Amino acid sequence: MNNMKKILLPRYILATILLAWFLSGCNKKLDITPETFVAPEQLYKTEQGAISGVTGIYRKMMELNSGDYYFVGIVGTDEAKTSSFVPTWGGYWQHYDGINSYNSLMTAQNQLVQGVWNVLYKGIANANEAIRYIPSSATSQEVKDRLIGESKFMRAVFYFKLVQFFGGVPMPTDQEDPVADANGGKPRSTESEVYALIVNDLKFAVDHLQAKGTAEVGHANAEAARTLLGKVYLTHKDYDSASSVLQPLMTATTTGLMGNYADLFREENENNKESLFEIQYSNENGNTNGQANTLGAWTIANTYPGGGGHVVIPTDYYDNIFEQGDTRRDASIRYVFYDANGNVVDYSWWADVTKPHVKKFDITQGKSLNGGLSSRNLYFLRYADAVLMYAEALNELNQPGKALPYLNIIRNRARLDNWENVLGHTPSQDELRTELLKERMRELGFEGWRWCDLKRTGKLIEQTKAYNSNATANISDKNLLFPISAREFELNRSLRPSDQNPGF
């Protein structure tokens, strides 16, 4: 036996060494990364990757506004309504009717309401991933700060829409959240918690984004962040902060009003001096929006007979709100349609032809291939908005005298006399408040802010009841919030049925 052992031992050792060598080689081979796609943790490793990740968030912003979700916050107000055909189309279009008329189809199952909810959160997820991974990118602190600033700006845009439409909402700030995963989602945060996040994100953006003109065209800039922060303060009724954050813009040299209102809506003037942040579109497949079609613009080359949707049209109230001589009316409203050659197109067979239609999204003179695929950019924030908000903040601080000149700046550009001259006296705070709300419609009609402006000023129910005949019978106090998506309630076990907004 002893002999045996002597022979055996070295061989055992040899076998063991062989095994050990074999194993050590193999365990390393278990690190296999995907080859046909990139994961966020890989993408954000480099500066180029981080930039393209942030581009993805812009893309989400674009997708949010490309289709019908753009009109949540436009229709169902004193400014815009659906055309009379819409309720008769059935199916999906009934949901459109729901958000305009606040009828029984304004429910948690409403496809547009659910869709807006989904897309906003998809944008937030992209922003959260960028904010999570950019700090470890191989790039300079300056670039990181700028990229995080852009990401936070857009996250604020998404949350700001959510908090205005839905109130306090589930508020993920990091996509890796085991607790939320286990429960299918997070519980609702309070409105002030959401506002706190938005304010923080925007403050960071104001500090770290480049100024307009320095920042690359199409990217978020410091002026846009400042304007949005002003709007958030204003919405939160923090007028001191609103006026102080907007004030520097009033003397800014990087931005200002365009001379002629109509020039704002020419395609060749995209990303102009007055534009602070606009959603970019181009004449390439997948990079277009459908607004020209939805708003009834005629196709350029008549590729699609019958093209042009006329889904959304202005209310009579909007049409009639312009004073004599206001150049904005012609730039905003029209009754006739032209083809690419300038010939009038007969649209008489279609609904509401005698009603006013929106002109701002017209593509007859542009580059777009057809009405369904508009290459026109969409304004999100422009300088005129900041000016009117500054006036509103000052007026709410009970300084109508200081506020009035800013209203007049906007009026004068529209070739109108100072308002006190038309009015015949110096306006009171109340008069100015009412006028500013009207002025915002004249100036910013169909640019996406009406529902929020009305809600902020407490006029949503009153104005809509009065001037949107579809909604008159239905709108009530519960409509200050939209219902939270039914699918959210199905899958998010942190939510109890009682967490739904009241009345839904």
Place this chain on the structure above:
Amino acid sequence: MPQLIPVRTSILLLFIHLLAVANVKAQNQRQLRGRISDAESSIPLPGVSVRTLDNSISRVTDAGGGFDMKVSGKVILIISYVGYKSQTITVPETDTSVTLLLQKGTETLNDVVVIGYGKQQKKDVTSAISSLSGKELKELPVTNINMALQARIPGMQVVTAGYQPGAGTNVRIRGINTITQGTGPIYVVDGVVVTYDLREINPNDVESIDVLKDASAAAIYGSRASEGVVIITTKKASSGKTTVNYDAYFGLQKMVKTYDFVDNINDYVNLRRAGLSDEDPVAWPMGPGLDSLLFNADERRNMAAGRWQNWVGAVTQTAPQTSHTLSISNGFGKNKFYLSGNHLNQDGIIKGSNFVRYSVKANMESEVSAKLRVGVNTNVSHIKNDVVSNETFYNALTISPLMSIYDSTGKPSANIDPSSGNLVFNNPVTLTQSPVHNVDDRFLGNVFGEYKIVKDLLFRTSFGVDIYKDQRFEYYPRTTSTGFGKKGVAKIQNFGWRDYLWENTLSYHYAPSARHEFDFLAGATYQQRRQEWNYEEASGFPTDDLTYKNMSLASSRDVIASDYFNWSVSSLLGRVIYKFKGRYIINGTMRRDGSSRFGASNRYGYFPSVSGAWRIIDEPFIGLKTQAVINDAKIRVGYGIVGNQEIPISATYTQMNPAAYPYNGNSQTSGFQLGTSTQGNPDLKWESQGQFNAGFDFAAFNNVIRITFDYYNKNIKDLLLNNPLAPSQGFDNKWINVSNMNTRGIDLAVKLNLIRKKDFDWQMDVNWSKFKTKITRLLPGVDSLSPYLKVGEAPNSLIVDYVYDGLYKKGDDFSLNPQARPGDLKVRDLDHNGIINQYDRTIVGRTTPKGWGGIWTYLRYKRVSMTIFANYTYGHDISNKAYQDYLYYSSKTATRTLKEGLNYWRPDNTDTDVPRPNQFGRSLRALPSGTSSFIVQKGDFIRIRNITLAYDFPPAILQRTKIGSLRVYAQATEPFLFTKYKGIDPEIGVGQYDTYPRYRTFLFGLQSSF
């Protein structure tokens, strides 16, 4: 039973000798010579293993079937040989020679069972392993090995994916093991772990198949063993024997009539008229006046001429099937080889479909020295499989029999509907002319070396590869609906993988005394796969003549796509088998797997098992009298943990997709956004299954009856589930492991040797399996994720639909369906809220069978034998939408109607379940989804799989030729099916439309050796 010459002894005597042997003391040595031959042919058998009971001496017979050994006193010899029944004989002290006739047979206690990374005698097995020999496999001329296992292995469910030649199989071992789609068991071919169907392997080349059913057996394969392990051992040369085998068969396949449709013009035309007239009897009064509305010009011409078009006849044929296998096995000297070639050609009963296989198997091994043995096993195959579109048979069944099959020039008709500008229908005859061409090449094999470091310590290394390439070519000419508008569509797909597997094991046998015996095994393995796929699709060809062969002719390149991935598994494994006194056996295994499919934190998993067996029959307290009656009694108990790593590749990562954004107008800047659907989960881990198994083996009355019974209970936890996320999570879903499931069941196999006479044999095998699977947890606090996925029910098994409540009659309450009319289908308002909506659907059937099994019987009179094999399944439901479509006439579904559909509802014929015919399908308008429990049918069936009549030529005749043995047989496969199910097949028809008809095969074959 063995016939002993000259010693003829009974079982009782044998046991007495067995007991006596323990007391035999060493006596003077003597030379014992023996000769072993085949009992039937008397041909000497070389390569037979002969050993003494105490294992001290072992021999292999030479070319003349002879052996010799030095023995002392009375000895007990154990003789075993593959394909023959093993035998134990007692040689008295005085005898110096022994002659033995071995009988062909399959299973006895001394058979060897292949377990993972080793072999074990069947009597020592501690877990649930079922085996099938190559001989049993050959009984059915199947093209796919799995189909030969159908209903032969208790607990294993094999269902063909269809009747089209080359169709794959779906295999499930011991119930449902996963919520997500599993891939079925893993297959281990001569030690190489492979996945996917094994239609590349010629069943003739298989020596044995061993199925590791329970976790204590399968745990040695760790993370991939949760759906069981099928070990396939291919034929090796036996020592000292050169044999040439030639097996062949020729068969004819004939379609089984599928539906009893209305088959005369008069009834057919009247039904269609009735369908339109039903819609509005005033506008469309019943009569020939409707024909111009209902029938096109072609149909009206055929109607007038009385030409009934047999569409099914035009696409089907009586199809031949042939197979030839030639094998050479040579085992003289230190080098052995087995070489075999196979050619199989199966034409489909639908024209255009076809399966051809060429395969070559070469297994070689060489004893380089007393310590070193090296060898190679390879299987090379080439498959050509032409597959006709699923539409072919369905269209042939359902197209109006008044439409012309061929146009005036004799070409398949391709009529264009003037209103839509598209083809009126996809002519099935055209479809048979443009099948999908699949070409598969697979190389499967390994090289190995075994080195005996010292006696009983063996090092083995094996390097295996599995190279698979699958090409798919399609062309749809202008005469098909796919190619019509696009002017010809061509598709080419390449798919394939390269696996390699390197395994190193050390095994050590240690028997310190007669009472204690140990077997140790330790090993390390590494396996890696590289998988690739690419696809191109183009359209707009100047001519249809060149089909897909020159893609550059296409005017439009429609799709170009590709995909790649790797995965790897690195493992350590170990096993200890301890045998005490030969009757208490304990088996412990452990495997550690590391898999690249999981994130770094959950990369490694441990899969232990322990099992034990108690051979009660060998206990001293079992008296002789009992042993005279009972031949075997053994209890087995085991528990093991196995895993399932089949998560979608890269599910641990979040995917980013290209996302352009046109900053400042035209310039698109490329970016990336999160893929919107699935969020990566780096914390994913294996599904883990703990399975308890308890069973017994019992044999009695001279092995006339042998029973194997197993009960199992498995708890599967951390089940992978694609969890839908709330929209606020920013993703649609995420793979998580939180669900649990329980499956318990029993497997029973009874083997009866009812009559064993020289001239008359009757054997019977019966097996029965059943299981019940229940989801025990889905998500915390969530009992139902969808109507189809519920706690307490099996996954992927529920038929959820409205409850059929008869036909509406005159005077019924129509408030649920104000538009309905008498003769319409009615369903129940389960929640009594006055409307029929999705909440009125409930579970109306379960597709998982309650039980299944097989009955196999063998009868022999002299040299003529007959085998009958049947399988059965019961307790499952099938949602048969096709039946409803055929039962009542509506142009919305199929214009063909069953004869029983003529008994439709009329005001004067209300005692029927056939709805009134309606051109627009309105008789179903009470059903929001068009279906209800009306279409749920019982799937119970008994199927005679085959009847074989065989004749073995007597050796006396063959001796004059050079033929060693010759057997001829005639066989009918699938001759009978007994079922109440009204579709094509109750086994595969799960609510599918009819894609390929069932058929019978009558074949003639021979098996010969030289």
